[in-house]
Amino acid sequence: MMHSPPLQLLPVSTDHYWVSGDVAIAPGAAIAPGVLLQADPDSQIVIGVGVCIGMGSILHASGGRLTIGDGAMIGAGVLIVGAIGIGDRVCIGSATTISNRSVGSGTLIPPGSLLCAESAPSPQPESAAD
């Protein structure tokens, strides 16, 4: 049984979102307070048209480009790390973690999911050990 991680809605600031490094945001994107968009020195974040990013989410580009496709919806408290592509109109439920794994256009990801490119990608609750 997968532990459903707590949804922490206590961003450091509730007035602003933060941009650090090379981040391009298309007009019309909606970015909630407490969101952190961080691109490492060799990396970029590119956010498409009409994207929504919920409160307290963190996007961290590392080792290349992190792209969020047009119309993607990213719930509250989502963590996305790496040099990956999130496709157009992807819908990511709150409190999800995505690390070093791209997501195809139109995908719907349940809240609290873990998608990651470790040895055994384990988006399925069953794979929780013990």
Added chain:
Amino acid sequence: MMHSPPLQLLPVSTDHYWVSGDVAIAPGAAIAPGVLLQADPDSQIVIGVGVCIGMGSILHASGGRLTIGDGAMIGAGVLIVGAIGIGDRVCIGSATTISNRSVGSGTLIPPGSLLCAESAPSPQPESAAD
């Protein structure tokens, strides 16, 4: 010493929540900070009397009208997408995702749920088609 990337502080909104497009909110609705209400150009959001919407939730009307019935309670970090109706007095637990599927009046939805249209993209990330 560590490279310090350039920083920008971007104010989100002085209204605590963010509205884009054709959004009608009945008097007395309570909308928490950090909520994103986004209606696409051809779409509307209509929020009924006495509705409560929790922190960090995102409502995105796409392809038509998204209605939230009178007295509906929407928890924190909820993601609702599409041209659908959420009935009167519906109670939606936190961190739930609802995509392209209407919810009948009086329904109680547990926290962390995923509700989506059967024909819509599958909830399994693996099945992502492009």
Added chain:
Amino acid sequence: MVVRNAAPPTPWSRSLAEPKIDATAYVHSFSNIIGDVRIGANVLIAPGTSIRADEGHPFHIGQNTNVQDGVVIHGLEQGRVIGDDAHSYSVWVGRDTSIAHMALIHGPAYVGNQCFIGFRSTIFNARVGDGCVVMMHVLIQNVNVPAGKLVPSGAIITTQEQADRLPSVAALDLEFATHVIGINQA
């Protein structure tokens, strides 16, 4: 080099001690550090981090440890752990440890040296021994995890029997942890 300790005070924090931050530590300006927090040499505190010793205190963060984006460190008013210096702490984090994005370390809590705590994992009222690798979305509560254990992603470890049955860390796990740590060393 940015050091900031002027986080907005909570109503009960007016008489809090100032953080003690080693001159070689890097503390991102978009972080909150308040109260009696003792940060060692070459520590990295990433943006969006909240380290608040306003209820439980003090906190110790050992040298060369890195605390990545969105981590929260806090402690209950009651409950302490014994640090490696034999003093009592609300939260002790050892040296050369990595606390990855969005993890929650909630005191009373002890995390040893050369540990890896993965994305969004929670450590509360627990001890995690030296050299442990805790993967993602894990809950560790009310247990003492022996040194050198691997905690798989999604695991909920809330009884000592579970903690004692955990496998030992393998080379592949260390490789993965090192990769993730690398993300923040850029």
